Amino acid sequence: xxxxxxxxxxxxxxxTALPATAETLRWARAxxxxxxxxxxxxxGPTHTLAHQIYxxxxxxxxxxxxxxxxxxxxxxxxxxxxxxxxxLRQGVKYHDGAxxxxxxxxxxxxxxxxxxxxxxxxxxxxxxVRAVDDHTVEFVTDGxxxxxxxxxxxxxxxxxxxxxxxxxxxxxxxxxxxxxxAATNTNGTGAYKLVSxxxxxxxxxxxxEDYWGKGQFPLDVSEIVYTPIQNAATRVAAILSGEVDxxxxxxxxxxQRVAATDGLVVKTAPQNRTIFFGLNLGPDDIxxxxxxxxxxxxxxxxxxxxxxxxxRDAIRQVVMRGQSQPAGIISPPFVNGWTExxxxxxxDVAQAxxxxxxxxYGDGFSIQLDCPNDRYINDEAICQAAVGMFGQIGITVNxxxxxxxxxxxxxxxxxxxxxxxxxxxxxxxxxxIFNFLVHTRGEQRGSWNGTxxxxxxxxxxxxxxxxxxxLDKRNATIADIWGTVQDEVLYLPxxxxxxxxxxxxxxxxxxxxxxxxxxxxxxxx
Amino acid sequence: xxxxxxxxxxxxxxVLLVVGLVAFAMFRFVGDPVDAMLGQERTQADIERLTVELxxxxxxxxxxxxxLTQAAQGNFGLSYRxxxxxxxxxxxxxxxxxxxxxxxxxxxxxxxxxxxxFTAIRRRGVAANVIMTVSLIxxxxxxxxxxxxxxxxxxxxLKWLPSFGRGEVVRIGGWSTGFLTESGLKAIILPAITLGLxxxxxxxxxxxxxxxxxxxxxxxxxxxxxxxxxxxxxxRHALKNTMVPVITVTGLQLGSIIAFAIITETVFQWxxxxxxxxxxxxxxxxxxxxxxxxxxxxxxxxxxxIVDLLYFAIDxxxxxxxxTEAKA
Numbered sequence: 001x002x003x004x005x006x007x008x009x010x011x012x013x014x015x016t017a018l019p020a021t022a023e024t025l026r027w028a029r030a031x032x033x034x035x036x037x038x039x040x041x042x043x044g045p046t047h048t049l050a051h052q053i054y055x056x057x058x059x060x061x062x063x064x065x066x067x068x069x070x071x072x073x074x075x076x077x078x079x080x081x082x083x084x085x086x087x088l089r090q091g092v093k094y095h096d097g098a099x100x101x102x103x104x105x106x107x108x109x110x111x112x113x114x115x116x117x118x119x120x121x122x123x124x125x126x127x128x129v130r131a132v133d134d135h136t137v138e139f140v141t142d143g144x145x146x147x148x149x150x151x152x153x154x155x156x157x158x159x160x161x162x163x164x165x166x167x168x169x170x171x172x173x174x175x176x177x178x179x180x181x182a183a184t185n186t187n188g189t190g191a192y193k194l195v196s197x198x199x200x201x202x203x204x205x206x207x208x209e210d211y212w213g214k215g216q217f218p219l220d221v222s223e224i225v226y227t228p229i230q231n232a233a234t235r236v237a238a239i240l241s242g243e244v245d246x247x248x249x250x251x252x253x254x255x256q257r258v259a260a261t262d263g264l265v266v267k268t269a270p271q272n273r274t275i276f277f278g279l280n281l282g283p284d285d286i287x288x289x290x291x292x293x294x295x296x297x298x299x300x301x302x303x304x305x306x307x308x309x310x311x312r313d314a315i316r317q318v319v320m321r322g323q324s325q326p327a328g329i330i331s332p333p334f335v336n337g338w339t340e341x342x343x344x345x346x347x348d349v350a351q352a353x354x355x356x357x358x359x360x361y362g363d364g365f366s367i368q369l370d371c372p373n374d375r376y377i378n379d380e381a382i383c384q385a386a387v388g389m390f391g392q393i394g395i396t397v398n399x400x401x402x403x404x405x406x407x408x409x410x411x412x413x414x415x416x417x418x419x420x421x422x423x424x425x426x427x428x429x430x431x432x433i434f435n436f437l438v439h440t441r442g443e444q445r446g447s448w449n450g451t452x453x454x455x456x457x458x459x460x461x462x463x464x465x466x467x468x469x470x471l472d473k474r475n476a477t478i479a480d481i482w483g484t485v486q487d488e489v490l491y492l493p494x495x496x497x498x499x500x501x502x503x504x505x506x507x508x509x510x511x512x513x514x515x516x517x518x519x520x521x522x523x524x525x
Numbered sequence: 526x527x528x529x530x531x532x533x534x535x536x537x538x539x540v541l542l543v544v545g546l547v548a549f550a551m552f553r554f555v556g557d558p559v560d561a562m563l564g565q566e567r568t569q570a571d572i573e574r575l576t577v578e579l580x581x582x583x584x585x586x587x588x589x590x591x592x593l594t595q596a597a598q599g600n601f602g603l604s605y606r607x608x609x610x611x612x613x614x615x616x617x618x619x620x621x622x623x624x625x626x627x628x629x630x631x632x633x634x635x636x637x638x639x640x641x642x643f644t645a646i647r648r649r650g651v652a653a654n655v656i657m658t659v660s661l662i663x664x665x666x667x668x669x670x671x672x673x674x675x676x677x678x679x680x681x682x683l684k685w686l687p688s689f690g691r692g693e694v695v696r697i698g699g700w701s702t703g704f705l706t707e708s709g710l711k712a713i714i715l716p717a718i719t720l721g722l723x724x725x726x727x728x729x730x731x732x733x734x735x736x737x738x739x740x741x742x743x744x745x746x747x748x749x750x751x752x753x754x755x756x757x758x759x760x761r762h763a764l765k766n767t768m769v770p771v772i773t774v775t776g777l778q779l780g781s782i783i784a785f786a787i788i789t790e791t792v793f794q795w796x797x798x799x800x801x802x803x804x805x806x807x808x809x810x811x812x813x814x815x816x817x818x819x820x821x822x823x824x825x826x827x828x829x830x831i832v833d834l835l836y837f838a839i840d841x842x843x844x845x846x847x848x849t850e851a852k853a
Contacts, residue, residue: 035608042564121566172608179609198617199607200804201690201796229689229794230804233673237688241680374807405556405809412560412572424565436565447568 023524025221025507027517028235029248032200032228037182038156039108039117039171045228047154048516052205052224053095054156054188057086057105058149062512062521064272064334064428066149070100070157070189071137074149081144081469088135092212094159095186095193102131107160109139116171122151124444125466143467146474150427162187191217191520192224202227205519213520220524239264239502246507248515250500252323252377258502268323269511271499273424275376276330277369277386277492279303280417282452288368288417296365297417303489305355309393310386311347312495319381324495329486330423330433332496334513337430337478342486345493352393364394370416371399372407377497383420386494411450419450422497426514430478434462438485451490458484533833537826542593544822548815549589557581558605558809579605592815602812606804611816615798620701621691622790622797626782628713629721633782634775637725638764641732645740646759660726672719672792679715687712689794720789724778731774735767773832780828784821 033049034041051059057071070089077083092100109129112119125148128140139148163169168182186194191213192205205224213219227244229235232251238244240261250258250266259266280286281297289296296302312326328345331338356362371383380401387397397418410416425432439445439462440454461477468474485491501511508523559575576582580591595602601611640660644653663671680688692708694701703709739745740763748758787799794800798817805813 034606037608040608041562042566118562118564121564121568121571172603179603183608198796199609199614200800227690227794230800231792231794234676234689234792234794237673237676237681241684241688243680243687243689403556403807405558405561405807406554408560409557412557412569441569443570444568447572448565 022222023220024223024225025246025519025522025524026225026227026244027246027519028227028229028238028244030228030230030232030235033203035172035183036186036194036197037168037172037180038158039112039114039119040180040183042118042121042154044515049203049226050156050188051154051190051516051518052192052520053186053190053194054158055190056155056157057088057152059518060153060512060514062510062518064513066153070105076144076146076469077138082141084139084141084145084148085132086137086139088137089212090135092189093210094162094189095208096159096162098159098161098187100157100159100189101134102137103134104157104160105129105137106131107163108157109155111158111163111169111171112155114171118171119155122155144469145466146469146471147427147429147431150429154426157189158182159187191219200228211520217520218523219520221519221522224519236502239504242504246501246503246509246517248499248501248517250502252321252500255321255323255500263505265503265505265507267501267503267509267511269499269513270325270333271424271497271515272332272334272426272428272513273376273422273497274327274330274332275379275382275420275422275494275497276327277494278411278419278421278450279306279490279492280414280450280452281490282454286367286417290366296359296361296367299359299361300488301355301359302361303492305352305359305393306390306395307345307489307492308348308352308355309389309395310492310494311389312345313347314389315382315385316495319378319385320495320498323377323498323500325498327493327495329482330437330491330493331430331482332425332513335425335428335430335433337475337482339479339482342482349392356393356395361394364396366396366398367418368398368400368416370407370410370419371401372404372420373401375404375407376420376422379420382494411448414450414452416450421448421450423448424514430482431462431465434465434478434481438462438481438490453488453490455484530834533830537830540826541819541822545593545815545819546589548818549585549592552809552811552814553585555806555814556809558811561808562605592812596816596819601816604805604810604813606808606810606813611812614801614813615816615820616699617701618796618798618801621703621795622783622786622799624703625713625716625720625786625789625795625797626779629717629724630775630779630782632717633721633724633728633778636721637728638732638771640725641729642736642759642764644729645733645736648737656729660729663722664726668719668723668788669792671722672715672789675715675719676792686715688715691796716789716793716795719792720782720786724775724782727778728771728775731771732764732767735770736763739763739766776828776832780825783824 029045031045033046034043035046038050038054055069057069059067059069061067070092071086072089073087075085077085088102094100106129109123111117113123113126125141125145126139127142130138132138141148163182166181168180170180172180172183191208191211193208195204195206197203203226207219207222229238235247236251236254236258239247239258255266258264279297281303283295285293286295316322316324316326327343329338329342369383371380373380383399383401387399390397411419411421423433423437435445436448439449440459441447441449458481461481465474465477468477499511499515506525508525509517509521559572563571563575580588599612603609604611604614607614640656644656647653676688679686690712691703692712693706694703694709695705703713745758745763748762786797787803789795790797790799791803801813802817
């Protein structure tokens, strides 16, 4: 009897805690998810859709802070710094009703580490994953890895049984020309289930009524209709005409228009992406300038002068219509290692000219700037503005702007001496920036370092970060590396991008720095 | 006869091969798909591995040969962007483009003929002159501007019609149609106008000129003299004789409506093959670009082939010429 009342009471409480709303969120953004296979692409819109359906062990909430998802606790093992122990959430079920267990974590991480996975770089330090019992998993790394949890926030867990039964164990193999079952079907533990999907057209999701997080998250949205709308003008028209409730990627020139419309709101926050110029300072001579026999960029005084010549406030005002945050460092503000002091920089053309003269380039030189025209917000316009600013100190810049598909290979292949690049830091830690942008270009690290800069001493410090468990010591090393990067002016920072989301006043959500709305946090009035 | 057909088919295949070759040569300048496919975290080793895996390290004639041999078996490979078979994607997208092309083709034909006849008959009327002037504007405004203008008026301001997409679609076998739902029908109006406006003005001007020409003919004068009704003269005798060139032009234009729906599809987020192609270009999705270009060239070559064969069937003189040539 008592048990029955207890059950009835529990049922009653559960039903009152249940969001009774039936609200549809019509959501549009510029790009679509590329695939439903959670390990086949490492790309923003793809992860964003996957986050509604699948879950990693740990997620970042809408402010960017860690939040427990499929793991409830995580900590390095007391007696072995090379092992991280994750305690898994109990009672979680997949959309098809199967139980979530440690076996699934082991399976998913191994799948994400396989050759065809695009997520494997995030797990390069993981040697082994083992299930201790049904709800405990240990990650063994090749050395102490203090920031492993931040690499796991986009690593989704799939059901081992479902994946095996449907022959989707292997992540899609381009060479074999075969698509996997998991690319078009899902079975996650997330707050929403897939109802239907036509790539580039429409994806419909419905609320998972058995979600473990019921009562813990708002879960006001009962149905999601997600439509990619590529053309910016059409996207804005769709929200103005009331055909969608929520858009990402509001073009800066339309912000006023959207904000001024009754019933619509624009919300803004700094994005996890910094825009900057890279300089090929390594070689003794470079191809794309008019100086014979030497490389003007190799002289730190020239690089300092160029850094001083950029009027970041003017770019913010004129090119970005106020929608940027001028930067003095190539790291977004919330990243571990960022300091306000380093992020501040003044424009000083007189001093820049003096430095140029001191370096022996008083008459200037000319160089080609390579710039994308379809990747970052107003990328080409920023470059155009910079051309004028460098002109003031005698540097004649020839701008060559092209689509991203042609621009980025230039950086990979070393075909450019002066280029624009933007960088986001999904781990929220400076090590990520150093690994890709500062370390000497090699097999495993430095793949985006197009500067030709190579400093073995600095490389050693960067490598040491990955296994330093004493966080104070580690932070001191990070500060030390930043000191060198800033002194050497490896890069010329421009600004931190700002994100804008447009929504009806019914929708309650704040902009996340990763540009990844997780709909379970949305409230609907 | 058979020799003639064989020769024409042979020429068509040659054209296709050349188009493919040129397309493949061009892909090298579109960019490198490897960077687009690998995320920010890729290492130099990944770039090399994927380049080899995709066969991009081989010279382009080799890549082209591989593409041709696979395409001959109906396999266009896997889309780099979506990771799904290209053939399947194209088949999914084709109905949207074909329906749009169909509606705008009909609209252009009906509207163009009606307005053309009207402006020819009432050549000096105020309405005819207004239509002629407006048609000039229609023909000189770029497609994307017309599209955005229509969206602004009918979607944002009046809120009558949707600004993007196809609305609800109904699946009949492998075909998805928007003709059977209200939202689907509403959704097709603006894109169809945008896409068909240019063709409509073209047909209208063609019909008008032809009509003016025919109306001057003796037999029209005699018909009038016989006391036939004006309606019968205009439509039964005059219009009928203007139709031959109109149908020829329309047939050829249908090809370009399908092939060049790219801009309209981008503006209206219309999920057809044009939008697919634009996405493929941005992502350097070579299998999709190659398949699309081959498809379009097959279509054009096919239309031309049919037209040639029709001439042959219709015009006995062609047959005769060939015959005498052969004998001589």
